[in-house]
Amino acid sequence: MIVAVHALTGAAIGRLCRDPGKAFILGALSHLIADHLPHLDLDPAPECLLAAAALGLVATSQGCDSSEFAGAVGAVAPDLENAVARARRLPEDRLLLPTHSRYHGRKTRGLGPQVMLAAGCLSLLCFGGRKRCQDAPERGISTR
Numbered sequence: 001m002i003v004a005v006h007a008l009t010g011a012a013i014g015r016l017c018r019d020p021g022k023a024f025i026l027g028a029l030s031h032l033i034a035d036h037l038p039h040l041d042l043d044p045a046p047e048c049l050l051a052a053a054a055l056g057l058v059a060t061s062q063g064c065d066s067s068e069f070a071g072a073v074g075a076v077a078p079d080l081e082n083a084v085a086r087a088r089r090l091p092e093d094r095l096l097l098p099t100h101s102r103y104h105g106r107k108t109r110g111l112g113p114q115v116m117l118a119a120g121c122l123s124l125l126c127f128g129g130r131k132r133c134q135d136a137p138e139r140g141i142s143t144r
């Protein structure tokens, strides 16, 4: 699964659960599920660019201390294993996560399912309702 799609999925989960700690854990768990879906993996360079763009989008739109950002980071974190493996030229069968080594989703030719998942997550982030006041105090405005 494209890392940026993992990030947006984790951010959407963070929007729903609203607790950064839980969002991080649920984001990481979502990674395992998403890796099972049929998908097309990209080359490392576009993967890194898209991941940085997705994390940057979530950080600037939701805040670095938000549950959305925590969910995005949690969802991306398992792919650090892939980055280390590529840097060290480790074979896939030496990867620790089962979805990276044995239970990886079927390869597809197109990006359609991933684009649809990303669009759904972006819709939830943009139009999925507002956080309660106690969950998201006004940024930059002090009440004291």
Ligand SMILES: [Zn+2]
Residues within 6 Å of the ligand: 001, 031, 035, 078, 079, 099, 100
């Ligand atoms: Zn993965």
